[in-house]
Amino acid sequence: MxxxxxxxxAIGVGISLGLLGGGGSVLTLPILVYAMGxxxxxxxxxxxxxVGIVSLFGLLPHSRRKQIDLKTVLIFGSATTIGAFLxxxxxGFSVVTATLxxxxxxxxxxxxxxxxxVRQPRSNNSLGDREHQDSLSSYPRPLCKYCWLWLLTEGIGVGMLTGLVGVGGGFAIVPALVLLGNLTMPAAISTSLVIIALNSGAGLIGYLGHVSIDWYLTGSFTLAAALGSIIGTYLSKFVSADRLQKWFGYFLLAVATFVLVRVLLN
Structure with a gap:
């Protein structure tokens, strides 16, 4: 049962990824810990x-549109992968407990x-025009002189977060690529998927040898999430992601509160 x-x-995680383009993968860890023991x-x-495999799976439609900025992947991705491995x-140190x-x-x-x-909806245009909605009203334009340095610094920080707790970090990567990398929103989303996959791979390599992994459960869970992402991608043609995003945010808030209470009580 x-x-x-x-x-x-897991299918629900995939559906949320397909509908929203990100954010749902953060639910993977509490499901594995609290629902599957x-x-x-x-x-x-x-x-x-x-997270890594599902990100690559979600990357397929973006790669056909040639929206991936390889230069940014090289600069930002190198920093995040180093951070994830570290x-x-x-x-692996004893001071970093599972509770922490x-x-x-x-x-x-x-x-x-x-x-x-808190992020504002992008626009009220038709769903079919999403790819052309480059409105960045949610973010100010980059004004810093040394944006690349800030990009590398945040990359290491986001990567370390990925390595420590397993989250993809898309919620921090996409704004960074828009603000500091000066990418359009579609390019930032596509590029972030590559970076998330690289982070996940580097983090996994860092964990090998000092944790046990149930490969059968990992494979079946990934397949279920991939199936859900197909369903979510299909449903996204009929549902506005902007309308769902805020409600999903409140759901994440509830789950985060549950995890926080469980951790503090234990």
Whole structure:
């Protein structure tokens, strides 16, 4: 029964990814820990695999549109992958307990929820015109002289967060690519998927050897999430992601509060 519930929730994660283009993967860790009983450190490593593969899966339609900025992947992605590897290695020290990791995850989830709740809708255009909505009204234009330096600095920070708690970090990567990388929103989203996949791979390498991974569960969970993303992508043709984003943000807020309470009580 636990296996079935967990995989139904995995399909839900995929649907949210397909509908919103991101954010849903942050639900993977609490599902593995609280619904399927996986130890937190193992669940974080497994989450890295799920997030990385599903990000590559979601990248396919973007790659055909040639919206990936390879220069930004090289600059920002190199910093995030180094950070992710270091974060995973840091998690191997005894001082970094599973409780601390789950606490950091809950905080990251609260931040992600905040981004989704407060960000303004992009426009009221038809759903078919989403790819052409480059309005960046939610973000100011970059004004810094050394944006590349800030980009590298944030890259290392986001990467370490990925390595420590397994989140993709898209909620921080996309605004950084728009603000500091001067990318359009579609290009930032496409490029972020590549970076998230690289982060997840680097984080996984950092965890190998000091955590146990249930490869069968990881594979089946990933397949369920991939199936859900196909369903979500289809449903996105009929549903406005902007309308769903704020409500999903409140849902993330509720889940983050649940995780935080569980961590503090334990």
């Amino acid at each position: 636990t296996w079935l519930v967990g995989h139904l929730l 996986v130890a937190p450190k193992s669940a974080i490593a497994m989450t890295s695999i799920v 974060g995973a290695k840091l998690a 990791q789950m606490l950091l995850f809950a905080v990251a989830m609260l931040v992600a929820a905040g981004f989704m709740i």
